[in-house]
Amino acid sequence: MDDFHLVIITGMSGAGKTQVCRHMEDLGYFCVDNLPPMFIPKFVELCAHSAGRVNKVVLVVDMRSREFFDALIHVVEQMDQENQPYDMVFMEASDATIIRRYKETRRRHPMAPSSRISDGIAKERERLAPIRNRATHIIDTTELKKSELKDKVLRLFGNCQGEQMNITVVSFGFKFGMPLDADMVFDVRFLPNPFYIDALRHKSGAVPSVAEYIAKWPVTQQFLEKLDDMVDFLVPQYIKEGKSQLVLAVGCTGGMHRSVYIAKHLFEFLKARGYGANIEHRDLMKNDVHEHPRQE
Structure with a gap:
């Protein structure tokens, strides 16, 4: 497990988790989107027994429900107790930016499917505060262009991992x-x-x-x-x-x-x-x- 690198991507809905996941795939990471947090320990164990075939993993976790949130907190605490190394990337953006993105895509906010987008954002920020405090990297995409986000991901996880073009x-x-x-x-x-x-x-x-x-x-x-x-x-x-x-x-x-x-x-x-x-x-x-x- 010494060469195993786990990255958990979470954060605000509409802040760019999917884009970061795609950039990580380009860097050679095996990416799993929307994996329920309770499955993370078992998944990491399976990767550890893959004989090195899967040693760079990205898990994208969304806060779809209270159960997901509680499970992620428990899993992170467990990994900390077991000294399991990992990076956690927390994605965020301003309320105005997230609202604009949701209006452009005409999607409903997962935390407020039947009410205003702003209500969902407020609930999600409050719920994610403990996770944000545990993040190793916080990326605010409010003012970031797509090329700038890619460059930031590369600086964090590309060159430092020995990747080459x-x-x-x-x-x-x-x-x-x-x-x-x-x-x-x-x-x-x-x-x-x-x-x-x-x-x-x-x-x-x-x-x-x-x-x-x-x-x-x-x-x-x-x-x-x-x-x-x-x-x-x-x-x-x-x-x-x-x-x-x-x-x-x-x-x-x-x-x-x-x-x-x-x-x-x-x-x-x-x-x-x-x-x-x-x-x-x-x-x-x-x-x-x-x-x-x-x-x-």
Whole structure:
């Protein structure tokens, strides 16, 4: 249980618990929404016996009833007595903000289904006061933009947990269409094309003879120097911004020679810098290839 991390998210209805839960999922946490508090000890026990497969858990607890509230107080007190480590995130916002959000969604407040939203907010604040006092983190979303909330969650539970952005490098052919999920697209059709060399036409850009042909030109060397410098600058900025995934797409005409070579170079460059990177040659097998690399 030493590496098990439990986060309980609770707080005011309409304050952003669901949004925080989604951001935690992006950070690799296993999230359970609306778990009755009385089930928390058993759930934690099951996770402890998962052989490390479930070691980062988020539980979202709503105060739907008096029974839920009493059960959560009991569970938290029990975990404190047993020295069970956990983080509790308490979400709150101003009355005006919560009222506006409920009116926009046309939902009823769970604490006042048959009366005014303001009545439900007042009851919930009073009931949650003891829980708020036990919270390890309090997040007020009154003035927070969605991007700011994501950044706050990342600062609390992302970098401190050793998370890193996942980078995928994709080679593709423009004649087969651009990757829809690409964050950045590099068009390398300006590089010398091995397709016009009979001995290289049916070999991929990962084959040494093709790679040597593409690499020998000054324009290729200049481009790689500028590409490495740009990626070296941009990736830390994306990580700082809180981006969890980055797709870098490299395209040439058919996705067989130049894009494969540049994508492989970019992948190796990122790995050498210590980033978590994957490579995919999307359109390589759509061409007549006699020699091709194994997918990495």
